[in-house]
Amino acid sequence: MKSLAELKAIRERVQNQMELRSDDTDKTRIVVGMATCGIAAGARPVLNEFMQEIDKRNLSGVSVSQTGCIGMCRFEPIVEVFRPGEEKVTYIKMTPDKVAKVVTEHIVNGRPVSEYTIGAAEGGK
């Protein structure tokens, strides 16, 4: 070890990986529906894409987890985004292609991508 800067570099790199273990509750949560219906509709590639996007952008304070069937199987894959202090946003019929946009617009900049949300689908009926 040569310098404090070198130590700091290691610290910051590993801190990101360990952040998941913190108990603080003001994290952004991305929840992917991963019941039978979700998996059949292709939820897994979506989940993987989210992980890769987060890794690529080196985002901190974001966790990705799965949940069971939400009850609207026809809209799967469904992804819910919980930002601290904000209302939940539900994205439907997600594909890996849509993920990058959700991450940049919503997770990073705080503007939900309304055309992917359940609201847009219901309204457009």
Place this chain on the structure above:
Amino acid sequence: MNIFRSQVLVCGGTGCTSSGSTELFDEFEKHLEANDLQNEVKLVRTGCFGLCALGPVVIVYPEGAFYSMVKKEDVKEIVEEHLLKGRIVQRLLYDESVHENTDEIKSLNEVDFYKKQQRIALRNCGVINPENIEEYIARDGYEALGKVLTEMKPQEVIDVIKDSGLRGRGGGGFSTGLKWQFAANSVSDVKYVCCNADEGDPGAFMDRSILEGDPHAVIEAMAIAGYAIGANQGYIYVRAEYPIAVQRLRIAIGQAREYGLLGKNIFESGFDFDLDIRLGAGAFVCGEETALMTSIEGRRGEPRPRPPFPAVKGLFGEPTILNNVETYANIPRIILKGADWFSSIGTEKSKGTKVFALGGKINNTGLVEVPMGTTMREIIEDIGGGIPGGKKFKAAQTGGPSGGCIPAELIDTPIDYDSLTAIGSMMGSGGLIVMDEDNCMVDIAKFFLEFTVDESCGKCTPCRIGTKRLLEILTKITDGNGTMEDLDRLEELANTIKSGSLCGLGQTAPNPVLSTLKYFRDEYVAHIKDKVCPAHVCKGLAKFVIDPDKCRGCSLCAKQCPVSAISGEVKSPFTIDTDKCIKCGACIEKCPFKAISKQ
């Protein structure tokens, strides 16, 4: 992809390892792979979480789901339900970690067991993988060493430690800063830094858990100490009976060397420091500083008179400091957060926190760290979860064979060095054994004396012969042959041993006798005058009786009795010949009608 969406922390402390966490870990590995999750879910083996009673413990993040008493068969369900489908396995969650009404998971800091704790020495235990130096670095590890080497003079380091008020956590409670100052003042080309990891009290596992859960904290602190006093070599003296601790220390030292945090020219400061491990064979006396150093030198572990103190003439005749594991674990935090921060925690003369190993008759057996000044009641009732089976608290034993007991009427005593000494006990290294109404205090004193008789090195007469005689008197009393004069003899002999012994082992060995005599004299008197053991523990005083109203005369007990002490006619009540009875208790277990009792 090198970021994981979920992390599974499996406790790899000694408690959980002995209840099967190694198999759990392998099982997780297997099922993660079977479900193709190995690149999404990270499996981490950590140190002790503290709640050993509920082990093996597994925590799954990001949810923070606290699974307790996990069995090998449960792993498949956790992987397939929780990790694959996102459905938490409710039945395995630790009750206390779930909100009563909503079933939502609480953060760990809200759980009763952790709420009143403040973790400084244990801050990384159960959080990081102890076999990965980078995880330690991510938690500000080696930052303190870097700061010390690049920004501080040795004397400034010593001043910070002095100002923090840190006192030795191994039992004696001597000011750590002063100890360092004495060693720094000694003029010599060669000096040594030693770590006492020879934890020997029955029921104590604080140092073991720190070494297993956060070995780098000790390594970093020893390097800081080396810089402060001007030493380039350190030794960790750890008992061979702690295989996991030894293995993790070896790995940690290897990684620290690889990262250049041990070795030559650390942080390009020109400071060299290296560490070696010395294994002890588990003799209790080697926890005494002079005996420990003699043992490192390769000679028989026996104490020698002081002065000269180790700070002047220690290991290999050179100035040496010797601190305990837990003391070292506090050092990096003190350097980083400052003396004022540390001295704001605790009481006037005892600063910081203390780790206790909770054991005995308590619900939450495990490892806790509380600010000094916390009362015994808070530790036992709030954190420890009280005594199982609704039994009554009788006493707590602190300090192991060197300590004394704290009776129920003093349960509100704040715990710090001075208040414990004032009531005839001592802080010791932190073993805390809780006793309820079923424990006989004379028997407890006897138990600890048996230990010290075994462990006395035999070098000085008061300890070698005195403790043996003490034990003989205690045995006489528990066999029902004691006299009231024996009590005076016990006290006189105990005080002689205390004042006449060479080292701490002998000087403190009579404490269990003196403190039980002080607070539970009536129990001694009951053994002597009434020939009764009030807690029904002492076999020599027990009497086995068959209740004629309950006995149906089935003769099972008579067949079971190894000395044919039970006789009678079938279908009428049997009787026990108390002269023949050897009080083995075999009949009690055999009786289908619960007609036999011990009185």
